[in-house]
Amino acid sequence: KAADFIDVQFGHDKNFIGNGYRSLILSDIGKENLFLKFHTQVWRINYVNLFSELTDFEQGRTPKQRKKYSAFHYLNVNVIPGKLDVGVFENIVFARNDSNQQQGYEIGYLNPIIFYRAAEHSLNSTDNSIIGIDAKWNFAKGFSFYSQFLLDEFHKDELVNRTGSWVNKWAFQAGLKYLNVANINNLDLQIETNLVRPYVYTHLKTDQSWSHFGQPMAHPMGANFKEVLAIARYQPIPRLNIVAKYFNITHGGDSTLVGNTTHFGGNILADYTNRPKEDGIKIGDGITQVTNLIDLTISYQLYMRTFLDVRMVMRDSKIESTQQNAGTNLFIVGLRMNLAGQRFDY
Numbered sequence: 001k002a003a004d005f006i007d008v009q010f011g012h013d014k015n016f017i018g019n020g021y022r023s024l025i026l027s028d029i030g031k032e033n034l035f036l037k038f039h040t041q042v043w044r045i046n047y048v049n050l051f052s053e054l055t056d057f058e059q060g061r062t063p064k065q066r067k068k069y070s071a072f073h074y075l076n077v078n079v080i081p082g083k084l085d086v087g088v089f090e091n092i093v094f095a096r097n098d099s100n101q102q103q104g105y106e107i108g109y110l111n112p113i114i115f116y117r118a119a120e121h122s123l124n125s126t127d128n129s130i131i132g133i134d135a136k137w138n139f140a141k142g143f144s145f146y147s148q149f150l151l152d153e154f155h156k157d158e159l160v161n162r163t164g165s166w167v168n169k170w171a172f173q174a175g176l177k178y179l180n181v182a183n184i185n186n187l188d189l190q191i192e193t194n195l196v197r198p199y200v201y202t203h204l205k206t207d208q209s210w211s212h213f214g215q216p217m218a219h220p221m222g223a224n225f226k227e228v229l230a231i232a233r234y235q236p237i238p239r240l241n242i243v244a245k246y247f248n249i250t251h252g253g254d255s256t257l258v259g260n261t262t263h264f265g266g267n268i269l270a271d272y273t274n275r276p277k278e279d280g281i282k283i284g285d286g287i288t289q290v291t292n293l294i295d296l297t298i299s300y301q302l303y304m305r306t307f308l309d310v311r312m313v314m315r316d317s318k319i320e321s322t323q324q325n326a327g328t329n330l331f332i333v334g335l336r337m338n339l340a341g342q343r344f345d346y
Contacts (some may be wrong), residue, residue, distance in 0.1 A: 002038075009037040015050060017074055017089065019136045019146035020192050021231060022219055024171045025089055026050075026072065029343065030215035038112070044078035049112050051105070056095060056207040057214040058269075068095035068207055070217075071109035085136045090115055094127035095207040128152075128203040130210065132171075142180050148173040152200045164280045166265070166272065171196040171223075186235035191228075198224040198252065198265025198281055199272045209268045216268055220346040224266035225251040226283050229345075239301040247293040247345055252286035262286075291317040295345055305338040313344050 002008045014028035015035065034053040039046070050072040055065050071094075076087035096103050115131075132150035139145060152169035159168055175192035200223040201210040210217045221227070227249045234242045254270070255262045263270045264286025276285075297311045313330040330344070 005040055005042050007039040007041075009035070009039075011035065017048075018134060018148055018173075019144070020148070020173055020175045021190065021229060022173065022192065022194055022227075024148050024150050024173050024194060024196065024218050025074075025091075025132060025134065027216075027218050027220070029220045029346075030211075030217060031213045033212050044081065046076040046078075047114075048072070048074040048076075050074070051110065053105075054093075054212040054217075056097070056211075058206075059214075066095070066097050066207060068093065068097075069105050069109075070094070070210075071106075073112075073114040075114050083138050087134045088114070089132055089134070091130045091210070092127050093130075093203070093208050093210055095205065097207055126205070128205075128208040128210065130201070142178055144177040144179075146173075146175050146177070150200070152202075164282055166199055166275055166278060166281050168281075169197055169200045169202075171200050171218075186233075188233045190231040190233075192231075193229075194219060194225075194227040195283060196221070196223045196225055197283060198285060199275075200224075200265075201268040202265070202270065202272050204271055204273070206269060206271050211268055214269065221249060221251055222266055222268040224264060224283060224285065225249055241297075241299045243295075243297045243299075245293075245295040245345060247291070247295075249291045249293075249346070250284050251289050251291070252284045253289055255287055288320045289317055290320060291315065291346075293345060297341065299336075299341075307336045309334045309336055309341060311341070315344070 012034050013032050015026055016028040017023055017026040036051045038049040052070045052072065054068045054070060056068045057065055070091060072091045074087060074089040076085055078085050092109055094106055094109070130150060130152050132148065134148040136144060136146040150171040153167050155165065155167045158165040172195045173192065175190065178189045181187045181189055196219060201216065201218060202223065203209050216222050227247065229245065229247045232244045252264045252266050254264055254267055261274065262276050263272060263274050264276065265272065266286060293315045295313050297309060300308045302308055309332065311332040315328040317326045318324065
């Protein structure tokens with residue numbers, strides 16, 4: 001605790017920004033990374049500075065691992081206490097793997113002030129910049145609406161004219177939570193939808209994509225997908241928890257022919273140069289795959305921090321162009337001590 005209103009964290013862990021099950025900004029689905037975080041709270045204002053060291057991983061490259069970095073700022077204001085929160089954020093992803101560039105963390109990005117695009121320009125920067133907003137509204141007893149909107153690039157004419165240009169790189173989330181459904185204690189419902197346009201989180205320089213160790217830092221599906229999910233949570237007695245989840249995901253994958261791969265914007269680890277067209281691009285373009293997933297978990301606390309888990313996961317995935325189906329069924333029984341369960345929800 002650096003001061004009465006400033007907390008500091010330094011470590012190797014995951015971080016999460018948002019109010020939903022998923023986050024289109026920063027998620028904890030991937031691998032841990034090294035970070036330094038400052039959390040400042042003054043009046044109704046919460047402000048987060050997060051400086052991270054990430055790993056750019058590429059199979060077949062020598063060396064496979066190279067360092068890259070991010071500078072993340074998040075400003076949240078409690079507009080109406082207990083009712084309405086609104087936040088804005090920016091994130092810069094940068095790598096210095098070119099021999100002509102200064103190696104290590106860019107000192108200019110340690111500037112703690114949000115929206116310093118001017119700092120980027122003063123560095124003659126071509127780094128990957130992402131901005132956006134999020135909000136949460138508690139509008140009735142037990143009800144909460146939340147949302148996120150993210151811009152990876154902004155071209156006003158293309159967006160207003162609705163050309164479907166590849167540069168319209170945006171993502172949107174909307175969700176609803178209902179706590180203590182019908183006055184039944186500890187029965188909670190949640191429904192959420194996520195839309196991510198093709199090529200979001202990607203960059204011309206692949207080592208500056210919003211990723212770490214070959215995994216997305218936001219949604220596990222990367223980009224070029226739409227998702228609807230529903231979750232029911234029930235705790236009938238103090239030691240017993242039941243969680244049921246359903247996911248429907250439509251994702252557009254790359255097309256690979258002999259010696260040539262066309263990138264449709266779903267793989268955020270690829271660059272966007274070999275794209276099929278400039279305009280008329282929509283979510284799900286490419287090799288369209290539809291996935292339905294059901295995840296049921298029953299967890300009983302045997303002792304303090306010791307849980308017995310029984311879990312069933314059913315996943316069915318179909319490629320629309322070939323009508324090929326791939327199904328996976330898992331039945332898991334486990335003893336868990338003070339650990340979170342593994343997630344298979346993508």
